[in-house]
Amino acid sequence: MRSDTRTAWPASLLDPSSMREMFCRTACRQPQQKMAGRGQTMVIDKGLGMHAFTDLLETAGSYIDCLKLGFGTAPLYPIDLLLNKIELAKRHGLIVMPGGTLLEAAVQQEAVPAFFETVCRLGFNGIEVSDGTIELSRQQRSALIREGVRSGLRVVSEYGKKLSGSIIEADELAFTADADWNAGAELVTIEARESGKGVGLFDEDGECREDVLDSICRIIPDFSRIMWEAPLKNQQVLLLCMLGANVHLGNIPPSDTLTLETMRRGLRSDTFSLGKQQEELLHYMI
Ligand SMILES: C=C(OP(=O)(O)O)C(=O)O
Numbered sequence: 001m002r003s004d005t006r007t008a009w010p011a012s013l014l015d016p017s018s019m020r021e022m023f024c025r026t027a028c029r030q031p032q033q034k035m036a037g038r039g040q041t042m043v044i045d046k047g048l049g050m051h052a053f054t055d056l057l058e059t060a061g062s063y064i065d066c067l068k069l070g071f072g073t074a075p076l077y078p079i080d081l082l083l084n085k086i087e088l089a090k091r092h093g094l095i096v097m098p099g100g101t102l103l104e105a106a107v108q109q110e111a112v113p114a115f116f117e118t119v120c121r122l123g124f125n126g127i128e129v130s131d132g133t134i135e136l137s138r139q140q141r142s143a144l145i146r147e148g149v150r151s152g153l154r155v156v157s158e159y160g161k162k163l164s165g166s167i168i169e170a171d172e173l174a175f176t177a178d179a180d181w182n183a184g185a186e187l188v189t190i191e192a193r194e195s196g197k198g199v200g201l202f203d204e205d206g207e208c209r210e211d212v213l214d215s216i217c218r219i220i221p222d223f224s225r226i227m228w229e230a231p232l233k234n235q236q237v238l239l240l241c242m243l244g245a246n247v248h249l250g251n252i253p254p255s256d257t258l259t260l261e262t263m264r265r266g267l268r269s270d271t272f273s274l275g276k277q278q279e280e281l282l283h284y285m286i
């Protein structure tokens with residue numbers, strides 16, 4: 001029923017950039033295609049109940065790659081509800097992980113082995129390794145990433161501090177990203193918190209510090225393994241327009257999942273020209 005509705009539309013409407021497979025965002029993405037060479041979307045779930053969660057995945061699950069149960073919300077759920085959410089997320093082919101702050105709390109409490117054991121036992125298939133609130137040495141950070149990989153988890157790391165006014169040092173980001181990838185992280189996320197304001201790339205009003213973005217772009221030539229936290233619409237629009245429809249975006253509020261996908265496809269006014277830009281880029285490349 002769902003795919004019938006979508007296939008009833010002209011393919012070019014759903015996929016204005018469909019000239020070549022590398023730019024193709026197929027109308028009905030299958031779970032096994034997730035994580036493969038196109039812009040990934042990480043949604044932050046701050047405590048949806050089962051009905052809202054089921055609705056989200058039924059409506060927009062095809063456009064989500066990774067689901068983060070934000071901060072330390074995971075241990076606060078009734079256990080059956082948590083297990084059901086994790087199970088349903090995995091059935092939709094998603095990476096499902098607790099917030100990085102929960103791992104940071106485990107580090108603080110010297111309970112890392114129990115943390116990994118519990119995360120695996122509950123059925124999570126991913127973790128976020130971050131030091132947004134605590135300090136981690138390079139060695140500790142790599143060890144946590146490796147432990148995640150050893151535990152059979154998909155590992156996403158996060159660069160940046162949560163403290164208001166924290167700034168991104170492009171050199172440090174590049175160094176951290178390299179070391180994280182080498183340790184086994186699949187993606188390095190750039191911190192913007194759930195608010196998207198006053199942290200890293202974004203100023204107190206949530207506007208992009210374009211000089212910071214420029215310095216990152218100069219030092220990291222390839223964003224295929226970088227994910228930008230961008231919870232606000234203006235941030236998503238800017239990154240899509242600057243870095244292309246396949247930029248990886250995270251901390252997307254559940255209710256914005258489908259609208260983000262319209263923007264990736266040039267089906268909303270703000271990014272209407274994206275399909276055209278991609279065609280031009282393609283002509284330039286071939
Ligand atoms: C929401 C965030 O915190 P956490 O990883 O703890 O969920 C974040 O770091 O973007």
Ligand SMILES: O=S([O-])[O-]
Pocket residue numbers: 071162192193194195
């Ligand atoms: O705690 S948050 O908003 O990353």
